[in-house]
Amino acid sequence: MRSALDVAKYFLCRIDRDAGDTISPLKLQKLVYYAQAWSLVLRDKPLFSEKIQAWSHGPVVYEVWNTYKEHRHTAIPAPDADDLCALDFIDDELEVLEEVWNVYGELSARQLEHLTHTESPWLDARKGVDPGERSQEVISHEKMKSYYEKYVVED
Numbered sequence: 001m002r003s004a005l006d007v008a009k010y011f012l013c014r015i016d017r018d019a020g021d022t023i024s025p026l027k028l029q030k031l032v033y034y035a036q037a038w039s040l041v042l043r044d045k046p047l048f049s050e051k052i053q054a055w056s057h058g059p060v061v062y063e064v065w066n067t068y069k070e071h072r073h074t075a076i077p078a079p080d081a082d083d084l085c086a087l088d089f090i091d092d093e094l095e096v097l098e099e100v101w102n103v104y105g106e107l108s109a110r111q112l113e114h115l116t117h118t119e120s121p122w123l124d125a126r127k128g129v130d131p132g133e134r135s136q137e138v139i140s141h142e143k144m145k146s147y148y149e150k151y152v153v154e155d
Contacts, residue, residue: 004050004061006087007035008068010097012076013085014105022075025068026057030112033059033139035100037121040145041152042099043092052139054125056132058116059139120147 011031015021039047052059068076079085089097104112116122121143129135 002048004032004048004064005067007032007047008064009079010087011101012079014101017078024073024075024109025065025071027109027112028068028076029060029064030058030116031100031104032061032064033116034104035097037144037148038100039096040141041149042096046141047093047096054122054135054137054139058113059122
């Protein structure tokens, strides 16, 4: 199984920096969250084992936050070496990552934050917690899968 940092690096490598595109830690967290959610729906298994917590600004994987926290609200630079972008994902993992990138990649960090704040996995995990209050409540795989699978369109 991959780590959440592997998934984060995948998205960091997808940014078209030559075109002036950037990615903040907030946006990166949401993309990692959606990758996990859609992996649970489309592959019936998680991409990574780290837990996703319901923080005030949306879903967060602590390990990803801890790695990129120094960037706060600024752009995360490109990974140092090209080999970081050559992570060896298998086909069904890549399909999920590509789909998440294609659907959510063009949205801003704030749009993604707003989106997660309207969806029941984060809302349910935040029940009883004041809006700005810290929480380490985990968003369960079961809640993610049951919420997002209703959006799958069968061919």
